[in-house]
């Protein structure tokens with residue numbers, strides 16, 4: 195018996211989605227979390243992409259399946275099937291582009307229209323390494339998250355700051371909700 199984790203060996207499978215404006219860093223956050231790599235160039239391809247990572251919570255093995263828009267958001271072509279069955283969402287903006295923060299409300303609206311009602315949503319302000327070009331204060335992100343009842347974190351996919359924490363926060367929260375329901 196090997197120790198590798200196959201599908202049938204996990205206790206839970208959670209679908210989660212990445213959402214937010216184009217070029218905020220979604221695919222780099224995902225590859226950081228899934229493979230610990232950072233890509234300097236974006237490769238906007240069409241069609242959904244996703245990655246898996248197994249996480250141990252207590253004595254349970256959770257397989258997180260994380261979907262990426264793979265560039266479709268720039269055509270506003272994300273369909274309801276993207277959100278279907280998702281238990282968590284990471285809503286990303288770029289702290290150096292105010293407009294991407296202003297669009298958070300639009301993405302929230304879409305998530306709430308198509309998504310699961312008790313979906314765990316983590317608001318993420320990415321590119322925190324670019325201190326000199328900051329256009330959104332951390333306090334703005336935090337207040338919005340408080341107002342909308344979301345978790346909040348600033349990250350840098352480039353410098354691998356808080357990336358692991360942001361994903362783990364989302365997955366752990368989903369785990370708490372799901373295991374509560376199964377009691």
Ligand code: GDP
Nearest residue numbers: 216217218219220221222234236321350351352
């Ligand atoms: P997506 O369209 O939201 O998936 O964004 P990408 O992951 O393709 O990233 C868009 C661009 O931002 C790329 O050129 C990345 O190299 C860059 N980028 C992503 N995350 C960071 C970050 O944390 N810091 C910096 N400085 N650049 C980043």
